[in-house]
Amino acid sequence: xxxxxxxxxxQKLDRSxxxxxxxxxxxxxxxxxxxxxxxNIPNSFKRKYTNIVCAGMGGSAIGSDIARxxxxxxxxxxxxxxxxxKLPAFVNGSSLVVVSSYSGNTEETMSAFKDALARxxxxxVITSGGYIKELACRLSVPVxxxxxxLQPRAALGYSFFTLITLLSRIGVIGDKAxxxxxxxxxxxxxxxxxxxxxxxxxxxxxxxxxxxxxSKIPVIYSDVDHIDAVGTRWRGQISENxxxxxxxxLFPEMTHNEIVGWQNPKKQLKNxxxxxxxxxxxxxxxxxxxxxxKKIVTGLDVDVIExxxxxxxxxxxxxxxxxxxxxxxxxxxxxxxxxxxxxxRIAYLKKEMSG
Numbered sequence: 001x002x003x004x005x006x007x008x009x010x011q012k013l014d015r016s017x018x019x020x021x022x023x024x025x026x027x028x029x030x031x032x033x034x035x036x037x038x039x040n041i042p043n044s045f046k047r048k049y050t051n052i053v054c055a056g057m058g059g060s061a062i063g064s065d066i067a068r069x070x071x072x073x074x075x076x077x078x079x080x081x082x083x084x085x086k087l088p089a090f091v092n093g094s095s096l097v098v099v100s101s102y103s104g105n106t107e108e109t110m111s112a113f114k115d116a117l118a119r120x121x122x123x124x125v126i127t128s129g130g131y132i133k134e135l136a137c138r139l140s141v142p143v144x145x146x147x148x149x150l151q152p153r154a155a156l157g158y159s160f161f162t163l164i165t166l167l168s169r170i171g172v173i174g175d176k177a178x179x180x181x182x183x184x185x186x187x188x189x190x191x192x193x194x195x196x197x198x199x200x201x202x203x204x205x206x207x208x209x210x211x212x213x214x215s216k217i218p219v220i221y222s223d224v225d226h227i228d229a230v231g232t233r234w235r236g237q238i239s240e241n242x243x244x245x246x247x248x249x250l251f252p253e254m255t256h257n258e259i260v261g262w263q264n265p266k267k268q269l270k271n272x273x274x275x276x277x278x279x280x281x282x283x284x285x286x287x288x289x290x291x292x293x294k295k296i297v298t299g300l301d302v303d304v305i306e307x308x309x310x311x312x313x314x315x316x317x318x319x320x321x322x323x324x325x326x327x328x329x330x331x332x333x334x335x336x337x338x339x340x341x342x343x344x345r346i347a348y349l350k351k352e353m354s355g
Contacts (some may be wrong), residue, residue: 004207005200013334016341021154022326026187028157033180036165039144046169047097052079056100059152063159065229071173079315081281085111094177095121100159102152104130153240179315186316187323195327200230206327212305213273222277222284230277230321237329241340251286268298277321279309
């Protein structure tokens with residue numbers, strides 16, 4: 001097994017430079033905010049909407065998921081993330097549809113975009129190019145252009161911070177400048193002190209977690225209130241970067257069904273490792289449920305790894321967990337002797353679908 005503290009070995013496996021991309025993520029987030037501030041959005045978008053639907057897939061959709069969770073206590077209208085070819089039937093002329101496709105060529109998102117046009121919804125496109133940008137420009141739909149050249153999952157800063165800034169600009173939510181600054185500064189500090197490759201041994205939180213879940217299937221649990229999308233991000237990053245299957249569920253729902261499943265098949269249970277994402281804003285009753293589940297699972301000789309959010313504000317806490325998870329997926333890839341960047345099976349599927 002590769003030593004995660006052997007920087008030469010890590011660099012040799014990370015041929016496409018995912019470590020550098022993750023290290024520069026705070027700078028990406030700042031750039032994304034500035035793009036959102038500069039974007040040319042007509043004043044007509046400053047209006048009351050009955051709902052907001054964010055259309056996207058994979059790495060382009062996760063930013064919308066995080067936004068939905070982050071603004072849930074503030075926004076008075078429904079916010080839905082649509083991962084499908086068609087939009088819900090309720091989308092109409094009083095809806096705001098944000099079309100998010102990093103490549104601009106995502107099949108499902110192109111279809112949803114055309115559906116939004118047919119429904120006469122108010123549409124904003126966030127993309128780096130492709131057919132969606134071409135069509136939007138042709139039809140005078142506002143396009144917010146983000147830099148190309150990244151894997152969609154590595155462009156989370158652009159899919160989230162650009163979106164949040166746009167929603168603030170059109171009056172859907174309040175100003176988030178201070179929250180964004182705290183989140184970025186917090187990630188910069190985390191990178192330097194406990195996450196970057198040069199931080200060695202158990203001082204590196206992400207390396208330590210990666211070692212603990214190596215050769216096991218991680219099961220990621222979190223509270224449903226504000227950290228649900230963070231769990232989704234962890235699972236996606238572990239799958240795409242480490243090429244490792246990952247599972248997960250949410251509290252309190254899992255205590256009404258999945259908790260019973262922690263019984264069989266007995267031999268395979270020891271191949272699992274639980275990661276509990278915890279936040280200071282978790283519901284106290286949910287925290288009690290988490291502790292009970294931890295007691296049950298550890299009684300089965302299954303490791304339970306608790307990862308606590310860091311920071312004061314909600315946005316900083318959310319992104320502290322995301323940043324830790326991104327680094328965990330990087331280091332787990334190295335332990336599996338994988339280059340984190342290529343996603344050959346997604347490329348294969350797209351090729352097969354194009355036939």
